[in-house]
Amino acid sequence: MRQGCEVRPTWYRILLSLLSIPFIVVSCTALPQAGTGTGLPPGSSAAGSPPADPEAYYHVILGNQAEQAQDFERAIREYQAALRADPSSIFLQARLASVYFSKGEMANAIRYADKVAAADVRQVSVLTQMASVYAGAGLVDQALGLYDRAVKLEPDNSETYYSKGILLVNVKRLDEAARTFERGIEKSKDAAIGYYYLGRIGVEQKQFDKAVANFDKAMTLNPSFEPPYVALAAVYEAKGDRKKAAEVYRRYLQAVNQNSKEIRQHLVQLYIADKAYPEALAELQEILAQDPDDLDAQLRSGLVYGELKEYAKAVEQLNKILALRPAELKVRDYLGLIYEEQKDYDKAMEAYERNLKLQPAYVDGHMHKGYLLFRLKRYPEAVASLQEAVKLNPKHPDGYLLLGLTYMQVEAYGEAAHAFEEGIRYHPANADLHFNLGTAYDKLNRWDDVVKAMEAALRIDAKHADALNYLGYSYAERGIKVDEAVSLINRALDVKPDNGYYVDSLAWAFFKLGRLDEALVEMKRAVALVGDDPVIFEHLGEIYFRQNRVQDAREAWVRSLELDPSNVKLIERFQSRGLGDPTLEERVQQAKRRVSKNSSPSSTQSTQ
Numbered sequence: 243m244r245q246g247c248e249v250r251p252t253w254y255r256i257l258l259s260l261l262s263i264p265f266i267v268v269s270c271t272a273l274p275q276a277g278t279g280t281g282l283p284p285g286s287s288a289a290g291s292p293p294a295d296p297e298a299y300y301h302v303i304l305g306n307q308a309e310q311a312q313d314f315e316r317a318i319r320e321y322q323a324a325l326r327a328d329p330s331s332i333f334l335q336a337r338l339a340s341v342y343f344s345k346g347e348m349a350n351a352i353r354y355a356d357k358v359a360a361a362d363v364r365q366v367s368v369l370t371q372m373a374s375v376y377a378g379a380g381l382v383d384q385a386l387g388l389y390d391r392a393v394k395l396e397p398d399n400s401e402t403y404y405s406k407g408i409l410l411v412n413v414k415r416l417d418e419a420a421r422t423f424e425r426g427i428e429k430s431k432d433a434a435i436g437y438y439y440l441g442r443i444g445v446e447q448k449q450f451d452k453a454v455a456n457f458d459k460a461m462t463l464n465p466s467f468e469p470p471y472v473a474l475a476a477v478y479e480a481k482g483d484r485k486k487a488a489e490v491y492r493r494y495l496q497a498v499n500q501n502s503k504e505i506r507q508h509l510v511q512l513y514i515a516d517k518a519y520p521e522a523l524a525e526l527q528e529i530l531a532q533d534p535d536d537l538d539a540q541l542r543s544g545l546v547y548g549e550l551k552e553y554a555k556a557v558e559q560l561n562k563i564l565a566l567r568p569a570e571l572k573v574r575d576y577l578g579l580i581y582e583e584q585k586d587y588d589k590a591m592e593a594y595e596r597n598l599k600l601q602p603a604y605v606d607g608h609m610h611k612g613y614l615l616f617r618l619k620r621y622p623e624a625v626a627s628l629q630e631a632v633k634l635n636p637k638h639p640d641g642y643l644l645l646g647l648t649y650m651q652v653e654a655y656g657e658a659a660h661a662f663e664e665g666i667r668y669h670p671a672n673a674d675l676h677f678n679l680g681t682a683y684d685k686l687n688r689w690d691d692v693v694k695a696m697e698a699a700l701r702i703d704a705k706h707a708d709a710l711n712y713l714g715y716s717y718a719e720r721g722i723k724v725d726e727a728v729s730l731i732n733r734a735l736d737v738k739p740d741n742g743y744y745v746d747s748l749a750w751a752f753f754k755l756g757r758l759d760e761a762l763v764e765m766k767r768a769v770a771l772v773g774d775d776p777v778i779f780e781h782l783g784e785i786y787f788r789q790n791r792v793q794d795a796r797e798a799w800v801r802s803l804e805l806d807p808s809n810v811k812l813i814e815r816f817q818s819r820g821l822g823d824p825t826l827e828e829r830v831q832q833a834k835r836r837v838s839k840n841s842s843p844s845s846t847q848s849t850q
Contacts, residue, residue: 298327314345332361336368343375351375366392370405377409400430407439416443434464453477465497484512519549548580556580571597571604605635616648624648639669646678655685673703710734711744718751727751742771746778753785761785776806796821807833
């Protein structure tokens with residue numbers, strides 16, 4: 243007993259030395275968030291205050307230190323030791339509930355929260371903290387009950403209304419949430435957060451005008467409060483109003499943080515989407531002024547220069563990146579595309595081949611090279627590159643599409659069909675693959691399969707305009723299901739009303755139905771939309787001939803042969819209808835000479 247008396251002065255010295263360190267047991271200055279574990283400030287109510295017993299208080303201090311260090315196991319041991327010294331402490335039970343919640347042990351968190359909730363707690367901070375524990379555990383009614391108790395204790399405390407409102411938003415009880423935030427705004431000196439959440443509720447309820455007004459009110463009340471700016475810009479983006487979204491982001495940069503890289507990146511994306519390339523470039527230069535090593539900003543700058551057709555600057559920017567980072571394959575891809583825009587195909591090819599030398603299994607490299615070879619009409623080489631691309635990545639549909647289209651160019655229709663079929667095996671829901679397979683079947687005279695392929699494309703995408711038009715025109719050309727052909731083509735025109743080729747198909751279907759006046763109106767519209775197309779002029783001549791406008795028909799057919807002097811069937815039809823020999827026409831002879839000149843080896847080389 244005497245030994246114990248000798249220890250007490252030492253104990254008090256330790257306690258006093260610990261208390262002399264600047265220390266707050268727990269503080270919470272921000273708005274409590276429903277469902278989050280935040281700290282509890284000590285209050286004036288005895289129920290929510292740290293224990294007075296010195297030994298318990300000592301363990302409270304050690305527990306708090308452990309909590310601050312995220313050592314929740316040690317914090318629990320210390321708080322439980324303190325609770326053994328002071329079993330009735332509501333403060334300690336609340337701390338244990340909070341720490342168990344932070345640790346993810348919900349059962350223990352709720353066990354202690356229940357004890358706190360059952361007590362006559364008169365400290366708002368304790369009630370709201372336990373409400374957060376209940377909310378995080380999905381016990382919404384218990385949480386709301388504690389928020390209501392807190393409101394009764396301090397009816398003018400706006401933060402309690404806001405915490406309750408956030409919970410109601412999270413559980414989609416939006417009308418109640420709105421009323422709760424409105425009450426909080428009435429009690430608040432700074433109501434910006436209340437208006438912000440009213441804005442969020444407006445978005446949830448798709449009442450966008452209300453949302454915009456509330457976000458704007460929040461920004462006006464507290465210009466440095468970040469969330470409403472981001473939320474308001476998102477609303478404008480969702481509505482497709484990129485200009486207003488950009489205005490909001492610019493306000494953010496002026497009022498909140500002029501150095502926000504993330505906001506400037508949003509601005510860049512908006513400007514690029516709106517093709518406002520000078521504005522995008524200005525923002526990119528601001529980003530690079532802050533962070534000269536930002537690869538994304540460097541790359542976007544190069545691409546924007548490309549869009550502005552300032553190709554020399556684009557090439558310089560991209561080469562500058564590659565000088566420091568030669569292994570950046572994507573950057574060299576973009577460089578190749580810029581060279582393609584300049585029609586410098588040798589340098590473009592060099593860029594793609596350099597990537598493939600660095601990484602032979604680089605799928606995009608094979609795709610870019612294959613597409614360039616396709617453009618240059620070097621089809622056998624294109625096939626080799628594209629075969630490698632689909633071999634390396636069979637899950638990418640574009641490789642099969644381009645491979646099949648390349649086979650179509652060399653009239654290897656069986657190989658084309660096989661490429662499209664392989665693509666469909668991996669990508670059965672790709673409407674473009676089904677459509678192109680149908681065109682290959684058409685070349686192979688597999689009419690039933692053409693219909694099946696086009697119908698498959700339309701099951702996947704009922705607005706696939708090319709499939710609608712192709713099937714409709716095919717029916718009209720064969721003189722079958724012509725009424726259905728008109729319906730199909732009109733559906734295609736609903737999607738692309740100014741597509742002259744679809745208009746030609748509609749005119750041809752009317753012609754097949756004998757509706758010659760309508761056919762002529764639509765065919766003239768097709769000529770106006772497309773201009774010089776030999777098939778359209780050939781169709782126009784047929785309509786004129788059927789109307790006994792022979793001279794007009796003759797003129798339309800000569801024009802068709804000017805555009806395509808190799809159309810043997812039209813030449814034979816021209817002669818069989820007693821219109822003479824069109825090959826003797828000077829215009830047709832000039833067209834033949836022009837075609838012969840353009841197809842010469844030297845001419846072909848120059849176009850590349």
